[in-house]
Amino acid sequence: MSEPSPVIADTGSLRDLYGEPGETAARKIQDRLDAHCRRFIALSPFLTIASTSETGTDCSPRGDAPGFVHVVDDKTLMLPDRRGNNILDTLQNVLARPEVGLLFFVPGLNETLRVNGRARIVTDPAVLQSMAIKGTIVPSSAMEIAVDQVYFHCGRSILRADLWNPGKKVGRDAFPTLGVVLADQIAGVDAGATDKRLEAAYTTNLY
Template sequence: MAYDDLPTIDSAAALESYGVPQPAVRDKVRDRLHDLDRQWISHSPFVVLATASPDGRCDASPKGDPPGFVKVLDEHTLVVPERAGNKRFDGYHNVLTNPHVGLLFLIPGRGDTLRVNGRARLVSDGPFFDDLVVKGHRPVMALLLDVQEVFYHCAKAFMRSQLWEPATWDPTVMPRHAVIAKELVRPDSPLAELDKYYDVERYKAGLYPTS
């Protein structure tokens, strides 16, 4: 199905015809981290890292650890540790060629979020790596961010989605991941084998390898 004939919004003027932000919203962006931002980051166990390659291929990668796993080094710098994973490094490949990234910090139960944008680079070690150890696991690398923009995002998306409302949660609306994997990427693998591979307890055991 083609959608080429749909009316397109292709200019700033056309976009702004839907409205412009109030001055307080427009001017809320800051260029450094405040103590309140530090406090927020120290309580956040989950952040989404948004990147893009020079040719526009985008990636949004979830990062999670105990609250405060992202460390603020100073008002202009923070660091995101990388744990052992699937080694795709989708977002990090983008960072190698386009250092501009965005971070979205969540605190469970909170509707507002903290957004931090800046220029990033990957580092393999540093004096702060000891502070990034979790359960004996030292990060395999880290993303060091030079902060350029900081602001809070309102709670409307979380309110509309009822994301934090337990009554709306139903993980059974989709088949378990082993079934999805067999259908989409591993059709020749026995389902019993995939169930073992994607077993939650097996995943938990490999979260923080120390060797």
């Protein structure tokens, strides 16, 4: 890879380029969940969670009905781990390094909520049962997240993307199905059979 020039390599040069943050932006970082944070999390059906380990960094989506992340108290969140692909990138990273970063979204709202903290994997039956779907579909585990930093992020990125505009939704024919993508990327994968398995998983095996 060719080296671009010039390259910013120190904090001083970075600040010379961007300047200092405004007073409100610099002071908005809190160390606990207030009523506004709790309400936003209760409305949120989707988040991304970033984690890291000695082998790399991962950012993974998590989604469910609004309020699927439980606020235990003003310093603690509980994130259920629903059925997935069992690669377990995030969970394995947490075992190595507990630091995580979460970004909460609420459809229709331009602001997002950022939470930085430390996670551990819990399997307490009572905790898992409290996050069961229809009272019977219990998550295999949950991440208990100790909140270190929490703050709202302004809506400029969402507005620039026009993310919530229904007219900007991409049609299904604009991009190949995942089965086609995997067949192109992995030798021996059958696109049609893969798409059928995925459709079954999406419709009858979501949890």
